[in-house]
Amino acid sequence: MELTRTEITERLREILLAADDRNRDVVAACTEDSRLVADLGFTSVSMLYMVIAIEEEFNIRFENVGVADFNTLGEVIDYIEAQLK
Amino acid sequence: MIVTTKEAFRKYTDEAQFARIVEMDTVSEMWTRCLADYAELPAIVDGGVSRSYAELERDAAGFRTLLDQAGAGERVAIFAANSYDFVKAYLAVVTTGRTAAIFPAHLDAGAVFGCCMMFGVSALIYQPSFSERLELLRQRRPDLKLLPADALCEEKTPHRACEAKTPCAIVFTGGTSGKSKGALLSNQAVMQGTVNGCYGYPDVFEQRYLLILPLSHVFGLIRNLMTSLYTGSTLWICRDNKEMFRDIAMFKPTILVMVPALAEMALTLSKKFKRNMLGDDLKCIICGAAPVSPFLIAEYDKIGVKLLAGYGLTESANLVSGNPESLTKPESVGIPYPNQELRIENGELWLKGKNMMEGYVGTEEPDAYSDGWFRTGDLVRMDEDGYLYITGRIKEIIVLPNGENVSPAEVEAHFNTLALIQDSQVFEDRSELGAPILALEVVLRPTELAQLPEEERRAKAVAQLEEINRSLPGWMQVSKITVRDSDFKRTPAMKIVRYHYGTDKN
Numbered sequence: 001m002e003l004t005r006t007e008i009t010e011r012l013r014e015i016l017l018a019a020d021d022r023n024r025d026v027v028a029a030c031t032e033d034s035r036l037v038a039d040l041g042f043t044s045v046s047m048l049y050m051v052i053a054i055e056e057e058f059n060i061r062f063e064n065v066g067v068a069d070f071n072t073l074g075e076v077i078d079y080i081e082a083q084l085k
Numbered sequence: 086m087i088v089t090t091k092e093a094f095r096k097y098t099d100e101a102q103f104a105r106i107v108e109m110d111t112v113s114e115m116w117t118r119c120l121a122d123y124a125e126l127p128a129i130v131d132g133g134v135s136r137s138y139a140e141l142e143r144d145a146a147g148f149r150t151l152l153d154q155a156g157a158g159e160r161v162a163i164f165a166a167n168s169y170d171f172v173k174a175y176l177a178v179v180t181t182g183r184t185a186a187i188f189p190a191h192l193d194a195g196a197v198f199g200c201c202m203m204f205g206v207s208a209l210i211y212q213p214s215f216s217e218r219l220e221l222l223r224q225r226r227p228d229l230k231l232l233p234a235d236a237l238c239e240e241k242t243p244h245r246a247c248e249a250k251t252p253c254a255i256v257f258t259g260g261t262s263g264k265s266k267g268a269l270l271s272n273q274a275v276m277q278g279t280v281n282g283c284y285g286y287p288d289v290f291e292q293r294y295l296l297i298l299p300l301s302h303v304f305g306l307i308r309n310l311m312t313s314l315y316t317g318s319t320l321w322i323c324r325d326n327k328e329m330f331r332d333i334a335m336f337k338p339t340i341l342v343m344v345p346a347l348a349e350m351a352l353t354l355s356k357k358f359k360r361n362m363l364g365d366d367l368k369c370i371i372c373g374a375a376p377v378s379p380f381l382i383a384e385y386d387k388i389g390v391k392l393l394a395g396y397g398l399t400e401s402a403n404l405v406s407g408n409p410e411s412l413t414k415p416e417s418v419g420i421p422y423p424n425q426e427l428r429i430e431n432g433e434l435w436l437k438g439k440n441m442m443e444g445y446v447g448t449e450e451p452d453a454y455s456d457g458w459f460r461t462g463d464l465v466r467m468d469e470d471g472y473l474y475i476t477g478r479i480k481e482i483i484v485l486p487n488g489e490n491v492s493p494a495e496v497e498a499h500f501n502t503l504a505l506i507q508d509s510q511v512f513e514d515r516s517e518l519g520a521p522i523l524a525l526e527v528v529l530r531p532t533e534l535a536q537l538p539e540e541e542r543r544a545k546a547v548a549q550l551e552e553i554n555r556s557l558p559g560w561m562q563v564s565k566i567t568v569r570d571s572d573f574k575r576t577p578a579m580k581i582v583r584y585h586y587g588t589d590k591n
Contacts, residue, residue, distance in 0.1 A: 018357040019350070026518040034518070038564040041520025043485050045346040048326055049353065055327075056358050062327065068559060 032074030094284035110249035123317035131169035147238035148177035158207030165212035170234035180244035203447035249273035258399035277440035278402030282312030285409035379415030522564035
């Protein structure tokens with residue numbers, strides 16, 4: 001599957017939006033530099049949700065990485081991009 | 086005063102099954118019945134391997150021998166992640182009349198040592214992969230017996246009877262003041278909690294349960310593991326939450342016990358990917374440990390799943406009330422389970438009953454009781470049908486959306502170790518983007534400040550605070566640090582007036 005970084009970002013944004021409609025403003029304002037915990041308020045469950053949803057959406061597996069390994073949204077996108085290659 | 090019985094729950098379960106819900110006083114008594122009634126049924130599935138009740142007893146019986154041979158005393162710690170070995174070790178400990186002190190799997194070496202001292206354990210059962218975190222314990226307490234959880238023994242020792250009041254488990258809690266400690270639960274408390282898990286829904290026995298919650302949490306230990314065993318059900322142990330939906334697809338659970346945030350996540354994923362991620366056989370979700378939104382109850386009802394909300398505490402062996410009328414009274418935490426006495430004093434719920442703990446271990450909590458009643462710290466009201474509603478909390482604990490209880494006092498204690506910090510407050514706030522986060526505000530200590538050049542003061546304080554913050558477990562870390570110019574607002578007794586999100590601070 002050939003996806004551009006913009007397409008990956010857009011799909012990731014949709015995943016985050018689906019999780020919490022009340023967080024629409026937060027997700028709309030986020031950038032690749034947004035930190036998952038400090039800026040987006042991620043908890044252990046939102047991390048889990050994101051990982052499961054990404055695996056499903058992009059048909060990839062998070063192998064040998066913990067959610068704590070990701071600090072920013074950009075790092076998550078990097079990982080997806082690397083896995084898709 | 087309100088006194089409760091099981092009759093209120095009768096109409097929700099078919100007559101034959103309701104008759105099988107029999108109260109018991111000890112885990113050994115329950116286990117005797119399990120072996121008589123369910124010996125060949127699958128009890129635990131872990132890592133793809135299924136073990137029957139008889140096989141679980143065979144392995145637990147071997148482990149009892151190891152405990153006796155090691156000369157394990159009254160209290161034995163269990164330091165292991167959710168696994169078949171955990172269940173086997175726990176059963177072996179409690180069915181020999183010993184007390185299982187259950188350590189959360191994330192404890193570091195210092196905490197493991199500290200908790201062994203605090204709880205006065207004589208032996209510790211550990212998961213072999215956690216061995217590195219026992220180094221400090223090995224050095225400082227060479228006398229303490231260490232048993233790997235995967236050990237097996239050919240020589241079998243049968244389970245032993247004990248008394249209703251024999252201590253059964255020590256379970257971690259922040260309590261009402263927020264300082265970590267253990268709640269000592271007797272056999273009768275654990276069993277009352279176990280049996281309470283059977284009330285309020287149609288199909289109770291021989292179900293399929295999935296274990297996602299940690300067994301070090303009372304909701305996982307009692308409602309998930311113990312009720313599953315009591316009812317002759319099969320418990321599938323999900324070892325990695327990331328694999329939860331793959332496990333569900335294979336196992337097809339009929340009952341799930343989870344925190345609301347996970348139930349909501351499953352719903353979101355099902356909608357997003359347009360398929361029922363929870364499997365077609367699911368009938369019921371038992372939801373607790375954090376407030377359940379009526380929206381969630383209604384959404385699950387649409388796909389034929391009954392979502393039962395409840396209310397409980399570690400101190401009450403988990404279950405205080407459950408809501409069998411979740412559709413008609415979605416905002417309630419339900420009707421109280423049997424054998425409790427409830428009193429509502431100035432809005433605060435006070436409890437007595439068979440399910441209540443014997444007390445805390447490792448710390449004094451002078452304010453926990455009044456006239457022999459346990460003070461929950463939760464503000465409640467009861468409607469004309471006897472349904473309870475939580476209206477607020479006196480206690481200071483912050484409950485994050487994932488059910489994680491963060492005790493501000495406990496987090497603050499870490500920052501307060503710095504000489505530069507005079508006082509601190511951890512509270513729930515919103516990030517710049519509007520997401521819920523933990524935040525810290527501090528007041529600096531003037532005497533220490535005076536020794537630093539003025540331009541370096543704040544930067545130095547922030548650098549030190551950030552260093553402490555990074556050293557904390559993820560769920561304890563704050564996302565925002567603010568250095569105040571003035572002192573906090575204080576009560577007449579000079580205590581800090583705490584911020585409560587959505588009211589005074591924000």
